[in-house]
Amino acid sequence: MRADRKEKAEIPVPLAAAAAPPTGEPALEPGAGLCQPAAMFLARVIGTVVATKKPEGLTGIRLLMVQPVGEDGTPRGKPVCAADVTQAGPGDLVHVTESREAALALPDPFVPVDAAIIAIVDHVHQEPFEEGRP
Amino acid sequence: MILAKVLGNVVSSVKHPSLNSYAVFSVQPVDEHGRAHGDTFLAVDHAQSGPGDTVVILREGNGIRQILGDSKSPIRCLIVGVVDHVEPAV
Numbered sequence: 001m002r003a004d005r006k007e008k009a010e011i012p013v014p015l016a017a018a019a020a021p022p023t024g025e026p027a028l029e030p031g032a033g034l035c036q037p038a039a040m041f042l043a044r045v046i047g048t049v050v051a052t053k054k055p056e057g058l059t060g061i062r063l064l065m066v067q068p069v070g071e072d073g074t075p076r077g078k079p080v081c082a083a084d085v086t087q088a089g090p091g092d093l094v095h096v097t098e099s100r101e102a103a104l105a106l107p108d109p110f111v112p113v114d115a116a117i118i119a120i121v122d123h124v125h126q127e128p129f130e131e132g133r134p
Numbered sequence: 135m136i137l138a139k140v141l142g143n144v145v146s147s148v149k150h151p152s153l154n155s156y157a158v159f160s161v162q163p164v165d166e167h168g169r170a171h172g173d174t175f176l177a178v179d180h181a182q183s184g185p186g187d188t189v190v191i192l193r194e195g196n197g198i199r200q201i202l203g204d205s206k207s208p209i210r211c212l213i214v215g216v217v218d219h220v221e222p223a224v
Contacts, residue, residue: 041173041175042144042160042176071141086148086149095149097210100195102208104195105152105208118149119158121145121146125185126141127141127185127186129141131169134220
């Protein structure tokens with residue numbers, strides 16, 4: 001039993017060694033990956049999805065393709081398929097939430113959904129980013 | 135939890151009932167020196183913050199639902215504090 005445990009404990013060591021960057025390569029800068037994943041973001045509706053065979057709880061729930069965008073409307077990253085509870089349509093700027101919270105936005109919260117539209121955005125007031133400590 | 139700077143309001147009239155009476159802000163994640171780091175995203179305000187403020191953002195749904203007292207809230211990012219000062223060790 002003890003021998004087994006020792007063997008298991010030793011497994012991560014070579015993995016960690018393989019994951020470490022080779023010497024000479026710049027290490028990740030501090031804070032890299034601060035914002036992964038975004039979790040709640042702006043997106044533009046770019047299309048509708050029609051699925052005839054869906055999980056039971058998703059009957060009557062609209063599915064839309066959304067393209068994540070920045071505050072100025074520039075596309076960012078890859079489009080995702082999101083469930084809609086706001087009756088948004090193609091071209092609308094929307095507020096998307098991801099992960100477990102997406103399913104909570106739907107009438108039945110126990111459905112296999114990981115992105116949902118929870119608001120239709122009327123406008124965004126954007127102020128320029130100013131670098132500096134608070 | 136991460137630090138971010140509030141950029142501006144995101145105004146919606148059609149929204150999930152859980153978002154009623156809360157302000158939604160577009161925020162830019164920053165490092166300890168106040169430099170931009172990563173892509174902007176949306177966060178719901180629970181600390182009376184405003185554009186230009188550096189804030190602390192909680193990104194854990196279960197904690198957020200406990201804070202808001204709403205067990206069905208779809209909010210994923212919540213502003214839980216306004217930062218007065220950061221003192222980096224280096």
